[in-house]
Amino acid sequence: MITLQLLVNGLALGAAYALVALGFVLVLNATAAVNFAQGDLVMAGGLLGVALAPHLPGYLPLPGLLLLPVVLVLMAGLGLLLAAAAYLPLRRRPPVAVFISTIAAGIILQNGASVLFGPEPRAAPPLLSGGTLDLGGLVVAEQSLAIIAVAALLIAGQQWLFGRTQLGRRLRATAQDPEMARACGVPVTAMILITFALGTAFAGAAGLLLANRYFVTPTAGGDLILKAYIAVTIGGWGSVPGAVAGALLIALFEVGVSSVLSYPVALGLLYATLLVILVARPQGLFGEAARRRA
Amino acid sequence: MRRIVHKVWALAPTLTLPRWAGEVIGGAVLVAYALLYASPYGLRVLTVAGVYALAAIGFQIVFGLGGALSLAHGAFFGIGAYATGILGSQWGWGFAATFPVSLLVPLLLALLVGLPVLRLESHYFALATLGIAQVVHLLAVNSPALTGGANGLPGVPGIVLFGWAVPRGLPLAAVVWGFVALGGLLAWRLARGRWGRALTLVRDDPLAAGTLGLDVGGLRLAAFALSAVYAGAAGALAVHTQRVVSPEVLEFPVMVSVLTIAVVGGRGRVAGAILGAVLLLHLPEWFRFLERSYLIVYGVALLATTVLAPHGLTGLLDRLLPAHPAPLPKPVAPPEAAVARGPLLRVEGLTKGFGGVRAVDGVSLTLEAGTITGLIGPNGSGKTTLVNLISGLETPDGGRVMMGNSDMAGQRPDRIARAGIARTFQAVSLPEGASVLAAVAAARLERDGSIALAEAHALWALERLGAADLAAKPCAGLPAALRRRVELARALARQPAVLLLDEPAAGLTDGEKAELAGHLRAIAATGTALLVVEHDMGFLLPLAGHVLCLDQGRPLYAGPPEGVRSDPAVVAAYLGEGA
Numbered sequence: 083m084i085t086l087q088l089l090v091n092g093l094a095l096g097a098a099y100a101l102v103a104l105g106f107v108l109v110l111n112a113t114a115a116v117n118f119a120q121g122d123l124v125m126a127g128g129l130l131g132v133a134l135a136p137h138l139p140g141y142l143p144l145p146g147l148l149l150l151p152v153v154l155v156l157m158a159g160l161g162l163l164l165a166a167a168a169y170l171p172l173r174r175r176p177p178v179a180v181f182i183s184t185i186a187a188g189i190i191l192q193n194g195a196s197v198l199f200g201p202e203p204r205a206a207p208p209l210l211s212g213g214t215l216d217l218g219g220l221v222v223a224e225q226s227l228a229i230i231a232v233a234a235l236l237i238a239g240q241q242w243l244f245g246r247t248q249l250g251r252r253l254r255a256t257a258q259d260p261e262m263a264r265a266c267g268v269p270v271t272a273m274i275l276i277t278f279a280l281g282t283a284f285a286g287a288a289g290l291l292l293a294n295r296y297f298v299t300p301t302a303g304g305d306l307i308l309k310a311y312i313a314v315t316i317g318g319w320g321s322v323p324g325a326v327a328g329a330l331l332i333a334l335f336e337v338g339v340s341s342v343l344s345y346p347v348a349l350g351l352l353y354a355t356l357l358v359i360l361v362a363r364p365q366g367l368f369g370e371a372a373r374r375r376a
Numbered sequence: 377m378r379r380i381v382h383k384v385w386a387l388a389p390t391l392t393l394p395r396w397a398g399e400v401i402g403g404a405v406l407v408a409y410a411l412l413y414a415s416p417y418g419l420r421v422l423t424v425a426g427v428y429a430l431a432a433i434g435f436q437i438v439f440g441l442g443g444a445l446s447l448a449h450g451a452f453f454g455i456g457a458y459a460t461g462i463l464g465s466q467w468g469w470g471f472a473a474t475f476p477v478s479l480l481v482p483l484l485l486a487l488l489v490g491l492p493v494l495r496l497e498s499h500y501f502a503l504a505t506l507g508i509a510q511v512v513h514l515l516a517v518n519s520p521a522l523t524g525g526a527n528g529l530p531g532v533p534g535i536v537l538f539g540w541a542v543p544r545g546l547p548l549a550a551v552v553w554g555f556v557a558l559g560g561l562l563a564w565r566l567a568r569g570r571w572g573r574a575l576t577l578v579r580d581d582p583l584a585a586g587t588l589g590l591d592v593g594g595l596r597l598a599a600f601a602l603s604a605v606y607a608g609a610a611g612a613l614a615v616h617t618q619r620v621v622s623p624e625v626l627e628f629p630v631m632v633s634v635l636t637i638a639v640v641g642g643r644g645r646v647a648g649a650i651l652g653a654v655l656l657l658h659l660p661e662w663f664r665f666l667e668r669s670y671l672i673v674y675g676v677a678l679l680a681t682t683v684l685a686p687h688g689l690t691g692l693l694d695r696l697l698p699a700h701p702a703p704l705p706k707p708v709a710p711p712e713a714a715v716a717r718g719p720l721l722r723v724e725g726l727t728k729g730f731g732g733v734r735a736v737d738g739v740s741l742t743l744e745a746g747t748i749t750g751l752i753g754p755n756g757s758g759k760t761t762l763v764n765l766i767s768g769l770e771t772p773d774g775g776r777v778m779m780g781n782s783d784m785a786g787q788r789p790d791r792i793a794r795a796g797i798a799r800t801f802q803a804v805s806l807p808e809g810a811s812v813l814a815a816v817a818a819a820r821l822e823r824d825g826s827i828a829l830a831e832a833h834a835l836w837a838l839e840r841l842g843a844a845d846l847a848a849k850p851c852a853g854l855p856a857a858l859r860r861r862v863e864l865a866r867a868l869a870r871q872p873a874v875l876l877l878d879e880p881a882a883g884l885t886d887g888e889k890a891e892l893a894g895h896l897r898a899i900a901a902t903g904t905a906l907l908v909v910e911h912d913m914g915f916l917l918p919l920a921g922h923v924l925c926l927d928q929g930r931p932l933y934a935g936p937p938e939g940v941r942s943d944p945a946v947v948a949a950y951l952g953e954g955a
Contacts, residue, residue, distance in 0.1 A: 116498075116499040116502070116503070118502075167679065167683070168679060168683075171683045172682065172683065175686065177498055177499070178443065178445050178498065179682055179686065181445055181498075181499060181502055182445070182635070182639060182678065182682050183678075183679055183682045183683065185632075185635070185678070186636075186675045186676075186678035186679035186682065187675070187679060188675075189632055189671055189672070189674060189675030189678065190672055190675035190676060190679065192671075193669040193670075193671045193672040193675065194669075194672055196669050197669045197672065301628075304506070304510065304628055305510070307503075307506075308503065308506060308507055308510060311503050346514050346517070346518045349510070349514060350511055350514045350515070350518075353507040353508075353510050353511045353514075354511060356503075356504070356507045357489075357492075357493070357504055357507055357508065357511075360493070360496060360500055360503075360504045361492035361493065361495075361496075361504075
């Protein structure tokens with residue numbers, strides 16, 4: 083039973099990580115830029131939940147979920163701002179310029195949050211009522227189930243958007259080859275802005291989903307960006323389903339090792355694994371061998 | 377008034393200051409400030425600024441010159457700090473013993489992790505080094521027996537130099553800044569010398585650097601290791617200043633501070649590191665209302681500099697007070713290589729596949745001294761891949777590349793380059809920030825004893841191609857035809873036995889092509905063997921003594937140029953049907 087409980091916890095955590103990794107990989111595919119602020123954006127989403135909580139009507143049974151659309155919209159706006167300030171001016175410059183500008187954006191977010199909220203961990207309201215469900219002896223937190231459900235819906239929505247809509251086709255074309263897409267009349271800059279908005283909204287949603295069970299601190303971003311990165315690396319670079327699978331895998335690993343040993347050990351092992359994977363297979367565990375071109 | 381300004385402006389170029397004048401003036405201002413105005417608190421800030429200046433000077437080596445965004449620099453700083461902290465407070469070691477250890481431990485770690493991690497490009501490297509930093513931080517917090525855990529270790533002794541316990545205040549500031557001066561001078565000399573030039577080429581164009589005989593991996597590892605030594609020294613001095621060591625020295629803000637100092641001050645410049653450190657360590661004083669979150673200011677400064685002033689403050693100063701270009705050297709012919717005869721390069725059964733595609737499939741060819749061989753074939757037939765295989769940018773799956781009696785197949789590009797093979801690229805790549813002379817001189821860095829000699833030889837190569845007048849021009853903004861000429865001069869400056877040219881005539885006018893053909897004939901006449909990839913038959917066929925045609929990686933035709941046009945297989949491959 084405990085193993086099952088851990089499995090549900092791991093899946094919930096993994097679902098949220100999957101949103102983080104997905105946002106990360108969407109931006110990476112579309113712009114070839116690594117968004118180092120992705121972890122801090124997760125934190126920002128969580129703190130938005132904390133900040134908005136007092137304005138919730140007290141009589142509704144779905145407190146946290148009501149915040150989700152608000153957080154998604156606000157975070158999408160933040161994503162546009164991020165793209166405008168830290169990506170668009172640097173498009174023609176070496177990628178390292180974007181790394182640095184997104185690191186800078188992350189620092190501003192992180193320390194802005196600590197000015198506004200203080201350094202101590204905080205909890206956003208629960209997504210549902212905050213109770214537990216008894217599923218034939220298996221007691222699971224409603225929160226876990228809600229996280230899994232919301233993340234699954236968002237991921238399915240993203241798949242639908244990219245797979246079935248005209249906008250999605252244009253977004254994919256931009257990610258595959260911006261020059262070609264532009265030649266075919268796709269407004270590439272707009273597509274990039276939308277990708278940033280989407281990636282940031284996903285990070286924010288993940289933050290809101292996690293912020294009740296795992297609390298949120300201004301400095302939590304550094305670990306989250308690495309976890310998203312590990313997920314993407316495990317999943318093979320650029321692969322969306324791979325990123326989701328990778329996220330689930332590391333969350334299960336994290337929950338499992340934490341329960342037997344401790345969280346720092348789990349974290350240390352994760353990072354050590356990252357280094358080993360990067361050195362042994364930089365193209366990711368399931369990716370095809372990367373080709374170097376002259 | 378305006379007239380006066382104009383007059384002063386007109387005089388300005390005659391007031392040429394030596395290149396190091398800025399550094400001397402800046403240093404004098406710092407000393408004057410420390411002696412005359414600084415309060416005890418001001419001196420403390422100045423001391424900490426010195427610590428960060430030292431760390432940032434090291435960061436300039438790996439990031440500014442080497443172009444590798446190492447996020448482990450803060451970890452090396454922290455490891456240096458912990459080495460001093462643990463040995464000083466727990467084991468009672470003195471400065472003379474702890475300081476070398478604080479340099480050595482980060483150095484060893486850098487060598488250990490650098491070997492595998494430095495093979496990674498761009499963000500892989502940045503995030504791998506961030507991972508290293510997080511692991512080190514986790515270890516420090518979770519090993520209380522050794523590190524004092526989250527509380528850290530108090531009671532770190534002060535600096536004792538030759539029996540003199542350095543008191544706080546001015547003496548400590550002076551000692552720390554003495555280290556800054558020492559480290560700065562060393563880094564400045566390295567950066568301006570052959571090693572620094574080589575490192576910047578590795579940053580701007582690692583592929584070209586390899587084909588110019590530079591050991592890319594070795595240069596990167598040395599830069600990474602040296603930067604770790606600087607970080608360790610800075611960490612040790614930081615702990616001596618604070619007299620405690622705690623996990624704070626390993627947290628991300630240290631890394632952020634060093635990165636911001638380097639970028640805001642000016643990437644790759646020692647003066648930038650010092651200017652940035654003094655400025656940014658004093659910034660929080662002006663933004664005290666932010667308390668511990670002064671890092672917001674750092675973030676804003678970092679973002680603003682990246683977007684608005686990519687060359688940082690020293691870049692802005694350079695624009696205000698442009699340095700006078702150094703006079704051109706006299707061209708000097710490099711020592712003549714012995715004129716070769718007979719076959720110089722024998723390629724036997726070379727094979728390379730990507731995924732399921734055989735890009736090069738059993739190609740053999742021989743390049744004789746003093747001859748020009750043409751390599752033709754439809755797009756995607758494997759011509760560039762063949763050149764990449766010979767020059768070491770791709771590793772062949774099978775076959776041999778014989779230079780004399782040694783098989784070069786699968787060797788590193790710099791080893792192959794040293795064996796006497798030079799090449800140009802289909803898409804010409806020149807370091808945009810460099811002058812034409814510097815770009816060509818890069819080809820001689822590995823061989824000549826000084827930059828001056830390398831540039832003299834580079835000018836010789838440019839002169840041979842009738843392009844000496846380009847020497848002082850910046851590479852950025854050169855028209856395509858001239859870029860090809862400069863790249864050819866760079867390859868020629870290596871005095872190669874074998875020269876591989878990937879579409880040298882692309883984008884040239886008929887007149888320029890005729891001129892190029894003349895130059896290529898002249899190069900061949902000195903005994904060099906040329907392999908020319910080209911689509912333009914009107915250019916190539918009169919030039920080449922022998923032609924090899926590839927189709928889908930396989931040799932389709934090999935023989936005299938006259939036979940190409942009438943060969944049915946070649947015609948079929950080009951026209952796509954049985955002719």
